[in-house]
Amino acid sequence: MNLKKIAAERAAEYIKDGMKVGLGTGSTAYFAICRLGERVRDGLQIQAVATSEASDKLAREWGIPIIPFDQIGRLDITIDGADEVDPDFNLIKGGGGALLREKIVAANSDKLIIVADGSKAVQQLGQFPLPVEVVPFASEWTFQALENLGCRPKWRMNGDERYLTDNGNLIADCQMEAIENAAELNVKLNMLPGVVDNGLFVDMADTVILAKDDGSIDERH
Numbered sequence: 001m002n003l004k005k006i007a008a009e010r011a012a013e014y015i016k017d018g019m020k021v022g023l024g025t026g027s028t029a030y031f032a033i034c035r036l037g038e039r040v041r042d043g044l045q046i047q048a049v050a051t052s053e054a055s056d057k058l059a060r061e062w063g064i065p066i067i068p069f070d071q072i073g074r075l076d077i078t079i080d081g082a083d084e085v086d087p088d089f090n091l092i093k094g095g096g097g098a099l100l101r102e103k104i105v106a107a108n109s110d111k112l113i114i115v116a117d118g119s120k121a122v123q124q125l126g127q128f129p130l131p132v133e134v135v136p137f138a139s140e141w142t143f144q145a146l147e148n149l150g151c152r153p154k155w156r157m158n159g160d161e162r163y164l165t166d167n168g169n170l171i172a173d174c175q176m177e178a179i180e181n182a183a184e185l186n187v188k189l190n191m192l193p194g195v196v197d198n199g200l201f202v203d204m205a206d207t208v209i210l211a212k213d214d215g216s217i218d219e220r221h
């Protein structure tokens with residue numbers, strides 16, 4: 001029983017003819033894109049944008065109509081995954097390196113549906129290392145600023161090289177352990193020169209669909 005698939009396919013049922021859809025990134029969003037691809041092949045009429053090059057490629061392989069960002073306008077629904085979800089629907093995202101495009105797409109959607117297996121539900125954010133997207137220019141200064149903020153950053157690596165996002169930026173994964181105030185930390189991080197954005201999605205998710213180990217679905221609004 002694939003819990004990610006169960007949650008993702010439940011979310012895909014929210015998508016109706018004529019909708020403009022944001023396609024998330026990661027192994028859970030993967031199943032939502034595939035399900036929407038099947039429905040498009042069965043006649044579903046949607047327009048979509050993707051939150052990563054990988055999701056864009058997958059959507060096009062299924063024949064999902066991908067529209068340029070400057071033409072699609074506001075989105076009806078975005079379906080995306082998360083690394084952690086707290087009881088207030090605040091999220092840590094970015095495990096798949098797509099946080100910047102994901103946050104932009106989510107912010108331009110009327111509804112953000114988060115899909116995950118039950119293991120992503122936490123009482124307090126922070127056990128999952130918080131991804132922070134950093135421009136390469138003078139990145140050591142930005143790294144130092146993250147350390148000074150108490151974030152305990154580590155550069156995400158891709159083999160021997162530093163990982164690069166679709167946008168050509170670096171990711172610093174911050175070992176926060178426990179985040180007391182996600183809203184406050186989100187602002188503090190994004191105020192740092194050199195930080196592009198971070199994986200805290202505060203007050204953005206409208207619906208959370210969690211697939212539990214027994215196969216049941218916990219759908220919260």
Ligand code: DER
Nearest residue numbers: 026027028081093094095096
């Ligand atoms: O990078 C991301 O934000 C992904 O959505 C991630 O948070 C969830 O990835 P997963 O569905 O592969 O666990």
